[in-house]
Amino acid sequence: MVKETRTTVGIIGAGPAGLLLARLLFKAGIDSVVIESKDREYVEQRQRAGILEQGSVDALRECGAGERMDKEGIPHDGIELLFDKQRYPIHFPSLTGGRQVMIYAQTEVCKDLIALQLKEGGPLHFECEALAVEDPKTDNPKIRFRHKDGEEEILSCDYVVGCDGFWGVARKAIPESIATVYEKTYPFAWLGILADVPPSNDELIYARHPRGFSLLSMRSPTVSRYYIQVPAGEDIKEWSDERIWDEIEKRTETNDGWKVQRGPIFQKSVLPMRSYVHEPMQYGRVYLAGDAAHIVPPTGAKGLNLAFGDVVTLAKALKHKVDTGSDELLNNYSDRCIGRVWQAERFSYDMTNLLHTDPNASAFEDRLQVARLKRMVSNPHAETDLALAYTGFPL
Ligand code: FAD
Ligand code: DHB
Numbered sequence: 100m101v102k103e104t105r106t107t108v109g110i111i112g113a114g115p116a117g118l119l120l121a122r123l124l125f126k127a128g129i130d131s132v133v134i135e136s137k138d139r140e141y142v143e144q145r146q147r148a149g150i151l152e153q154g155s156v157d158a159l160r161e162c163g164a165g166e167r168m169d170k171e172g173i174p175h176d177g178i179e180l181l182f183d184k185q186r187y188p189i190h191f192p193s194l195t196g197g198r199q200v201m202i203y204a205q206t207e208v209c210k211d212l213i214a215l216q217l218k219e220g221g222p223l224h225f226e227c228e229a230l231a232v233e234d235p236k237t238d239n240p241k242i243r244f245r246h247k248d249g250e251e252e253i254l255s256c257d258y259v260v261g262c263d264g265f266w267g268v269a270r271k272a273i274p275e276s277i278a279t280v281y282e283k284t285y286p287f288a289w290l291g292i293l294a295d296v297p298p299s300n301d302e303l304i305y306a307r308h309p310r311g312f313s314l315l316s317m318r319s320p321t322v323s324r325y326y327i328q329v330p331a332g333e334d335i336k337e338w339s340d341e342r343i344w345d346e347i348e349k350r351t352e353t354n355d356g357w358k359v360q361r362g363p364i365f366q367k368s369v370l371p372m373r374s375y376v377h378e379p380m381q382y383g384r385v386y387l388a389g390d391a392a393h394i395v396p397p398t399g400a401k402g403l404n405l406a407f408g409d410v411v412t413l414a415k416a417l418k419h420k421v422d423t424g425s426d427e428l429l430n431n432y433s434d435r436c437i438g439r440v441w442q443a444e445r446f447s448y449d450m451t452n453l454l455h456t457d458p459n460a461s462a463f464e465d466r467l468q469v470a471r472l473k474r475m476v477s478n479p480h481a482e483t484d485l486a487l488a489y490t491g492f493p494l
Contacts, residue, residue, distance in 0.1 A: 101243075102252045106132040106221070108417065109242045109256035111229040111269050113142055115205060116389030116406040117262030118212035122162045123414035125220040129421060132221055132254055134244050136228040136263075139213065146293065146366060147205040149316055149324055150175075150303075150400035152491030155407045156201050164211050172203035173317065178489065180476055181306035182469060184354040187476035188302065194479075194486035204318055205403055227252075232259050232272035236383035240272075257384070258429075260413065262406075264390040265375070273382040283374040283448070285396060287311070287455055288333055289326045290369050292343060296362025298323045305398075305454055307472060308350040309465070312398070312455045315351065315359065323362070326370075326397075328455050333369050340364045372396040372451070374444055380433040386413055393440050395447035398454060399489060405443050408494050409436050439492050446488040 108124055110117045113135035124131045135142060151159070151172070159165040176199055177190045191198055216223045226247040233241045233253075242254040261269020298317035306313045311328035318324050327346055329338075344361045351359050375394040380387045389406030412435055416428035428435075453471055457464070475481045 102250070103255055104132075104252065105255045106130050107257045108132075109240075109254045109259045110134070111232075111242060111259070111261050112263035112267060112389075112391070113209075113213065113223060113225070114262060114264055114389065114406070115208055115212075115403050116391075116410050117260070118209060118216060119158065119162070119164075119407055120260060120262060120388065120410035120414060121216055121220055121223070122164060122212055123158075123410065124417065125216075126162050127414060127418040127421070129417055130221055133216070133223040134227045134229050134242060134254065135223065135225050137225065139225050142225070143206060143210050143213065145206065145209075146291065146368065148397070148400060148403040149202055149204050149318065150404075151201040151203055151208070152404045153198050153200065154411075154491045154494050155404050158407055158411050158494075159208070159211075164208075164215055167207065167211055168201065168203045171207070171319070172201045173319075175200050175202055175302060177486075178303045178305055179300065180472060181304050181351060181353065182308070182472050184352055186304065186353055186355070186357070189476070189482055189486055189489075191486045191490050194483045195490050198486075198490035200400075200490055202317060208403075229263065229268050232261070232269050232385055235259070235272040235385040238384065240384045258417065259385045260410075261385065261387045261391045262389050262410070265394055267391050269385060269387060269391055270377060272385045273377075273379070273387075277379070277382065279378050281374075281376045281378070284331075285372045285451065285455075286331050286458055287328050288331050288369050288371050289314075289397060290329045290333065290335070290338060290343065290367065291324065291326045292364045293318065293366040294323045294325065294362045294364045295321065296323050296360055297321055299359045300357070304351065305450075306351050307454045307456075307468065309456060310346070310350050313347055313350040314398075315347075329369060330458070331371065335367060335369050338367065340367075343367070370397065374448055376437075376440060376444060378433065378437060380409070380436055386432055388413060392436075393444070395443055396451045397447075398450040399447045401443040401447050404491060405440060408439055408492075411494050412436055439494075442488070442492045
């Protein structure tokens with residue numbers, strides 16, 4: 100006999116989406132159980148996103164998870180676009196009525212939410228792999244999962260939420276016959292590094308260069324996070340630390356004498372890029388949130404923020420159901436998320452195409468790219484559009 104336990108909301112995945120959802124449900128007095136296939140250390144160290152939109156910052160503060168972020172996070176008033184050796188600042192607050200973004204790494208967001216969940220919230224099982232979601236169309240969907248020692252268990256739920264990322268199992272509970280998948284792959288990837296060196300610039304720099312895109316970001320006053328465009332499928336072994344610094348230096352050369360500062364690299368990896376949307380984001384009593392439902396290329400830092408938008412929307416719908424008995428918000432969950440998802444898809448796609456060098460682009464297309472950038476930094480409407488999208492679409 101397979102052991103069976105029960106909860107109100109079964110959550111697959113302890114990434115940003117699953118962890119924030121568990122926290123929001125705890126605050127709303129709704130029971131949940133989180134099942135995560137990796138161990139705690141792996142989840143806390145996995146290097147990914149770094150930028151929180153205003154709405155994500157607000158959501159963390161409102162659920163009591165913003166204390167360390169407010170001490171250690173670095174608020175940012177803008178970005179710089181760099182092309183043709185010139186830097187152009189885009190100042191968010193003046194263009195958006197006061198909106199900012201916050202540099203606070205996904206690793207730190209996860210650490211804070213895990214610590215809170217283990218202290219105050221419902222069960223969070225690490226090293227337990229969800230194998231399948233069963234009975235999605237009934238009032239009692241179930242998660243079949245396997246413990247580290249191989250023992251299987253069934254978590255019987257009122258609702259199941261798949262926060263299990265792009266490679267998860269929850270999406271498979273939605274029959275292919277009712278689903279539509281929209282997808283695009285890119286001929287390039289990002290090589291990301293963490294280096295023990297103070298950031299070379301106060302603001303983030305998004306740089307377009309004939310050799311390829313680069314992005315200068317940061318993690319703290321002493322740690323820099325830099326990325327360069329590389330061909331899709333690139334082998335990290337091809338990139339010595341010196342080669343990486345040489346390339347960053349060439350791609351961020353300016354004619355104002357400013358120069359990137361080098362330092363010891365302590366982490367490097369190649370990140371694939373894709374755009375992906377799965378519609379609908381729900382089926383019966385199974386809901387998808389975050390990367391389980393959609394992926395954006397990282398240019399513009401939307402992935403984590405979109406995941407947060409989904410779970411804030413879902414937590415409100417579940418609370419509404421508990422308070423009023425009405426299924427209305429739950430039934431509309433996918434429709435309520437999808438507009439925001441597609442705006443983020445559009446923005447991330449546009450930013451990617453605006454700044455990356457496509458190996459197949461013609462000289463004509465290269466000049467168009469520069470013309471688009473020039474328009475962006477010289478027209479207040481274009482600048483405002485960028486600032487509004489970057490700081491976040493409303494939840
Ligand atoms: P995830 O963070 O993927 O979390 C899913 C969780 O589910 C994981 O912990 C996983 O272990 C768990 N899981 C999966 N399958 C199962 C299963 N069967 N059973 C139990 N648990 C399971 N965004 C940016 O904005 N900027 C960036 O620089 C950036 N870099 C990225 C680099 C990489 C390599 C990747 C993959 C993504 C990156 N992103 C970036 C995107 C951003 O990190 C994601 O959008 C964000 O992590 C989405 O959160 P999530 O909780 O939906 O999914
Ligand atoms: C970071 C990542 C992004 O994708 C981005 O657009 C900006 C910053 C980061 O990791 O800091």
